[in-house]
Amino acid sequence: MGFHAYSSPYDWGRIAGYKATAKAVPGGMIDLSVGSPVDTVPASVQAALAGAADAPNAYGYPVTAGSADLKAAIDDWFREARGVDLKAINAGVVPTVGSKEAVALMASLLHLGAGDVVVQPRISYPTYEIGTQLAGATVLKVDDVADVDSWVNVPNVKAIWVNSPSNPTGDVISSDWLADIVAAARRIGAVVLSDECYALVSWQNNGAAAPCALGPQVCEGSADNILVLYSLSKQSNMAGYRTALIAGDYRLVAEMAEYRKQIGQIIPGPVQAAMAAGLRDTASVREQWNRYRNRLTQLVAALQAYGYEAHMPAGALYVWVKAKSGDCWEDMAQLAELGIIPSPGEFYGAPAFLRFSATATDEAIASACERLRN
Incomplete structure (x- = not known):
């Protein structure tokens, strides 16, 4: 019978417009959406x-x-x-x-x-x-x-x-x-x-x-x-x-x-x-663990300063927050004006939430935090 049809809102092309807005911001876009690693292979x-x-x-x-x-x-x-x-x-x-x-x-x-x-x-x-x-x-x-x-x-x-x-x-x-x-x-x-x-x-x-x-x-x-x-x-x-x-x-x-x-x-x-x-x-794994802990700690504090009810997750690499507007897409538009792109919660079954990934360089995380605080 082969594969059956599927349907999913999980389409990164849906955030292309927000990325275009973010790229036009002075200093460029800071992408905190896709959880793709950026650090060196051991x-x-x-x-x-x-x-x-x-x-x-x-x-x-x-x-x-x-x-x-x-x-x-x-x-x-x-x-x-x-x-x-x-x-x-x-x-x-x-x-x-x-x-x-x-x-x-x-x-x-x-x-x-x-x-x-x-x-x-x-x-x-x-x-x-x-x-x-x-x-x-x-x-x-x-x-x-x-x-x-x-x-x-x-x-x-x-x-x-x-x-x-x-x-x-x-x-x-x-x-x-x-x-x-x-x-x-x-x-x-x-x-x-x-x-x-x-x-x-x-x-x-x-x-x-x-x-x-x-x-x-x-x-x-x-x-x-x-x-x-x-x-x-x-x-x-x-x-x-x-x-x-x-x-x-x-x-x-x-x-x-x-x-x-x-x-x-x-x-x-x-x-x-x-x-x-x-x-x-195991030493390299622990080194990477420390990197992600530091990035998440900074992100949580900056998101709190911006007005989100953010907290350190129990695990994984993401800060999961409720959209301030109540709608992930409206918050996506506002954050794009700062040059910051998270993931819309709708991708994961929760359109009232956003996901911010710590899989960005130390410099990118620091820049995102500065923008969120200003």
């Missing part, structure tokens, strides 16, 4: 990429499931950074070509279709909805996926999207709430799809990683019916490398790996080496 990652440029995994076809070195790096990373022993919970892993394709293909790879229901947060990353629509399944948006009563008795629920820390709100779900979600999903035979791409970008508990759906307190010793997604795009500024992974239920991951092999969704060999280096370079 030297360790660059060296690994160059060193693998003529390795067998480069001139020969790369392994879909990842090289032995990458597998070892992923196992170590889960154990040390997330407190998860993948082997002990019978979890499989497959690398993905960035996290967005993993999200967009997830419902299709789970064989979901007409009559099947996929639950997601009402305010969320738009690709969850698009992926469900591509599969021909039904989207069910709820205010809070941790409120299991809002979905557990709905007929034909087959999957539940969780995003913690959240894009765009920055909210973090506790281990106890994650455990409730997993237990409820298992009772009805559904799969928990936990997008944890910002797990290490946490601003609580001195930067301790956000809880993992595969954590022992959550999964009760088994990866059954749980799939976790993670990406190196933000932690290591590797968005252009397209390095991400799916980990969890061994049966589901093994089947996905087979499909990925057939359609060629395989991370290039040299990039696999770079990914392994990025997972191991």
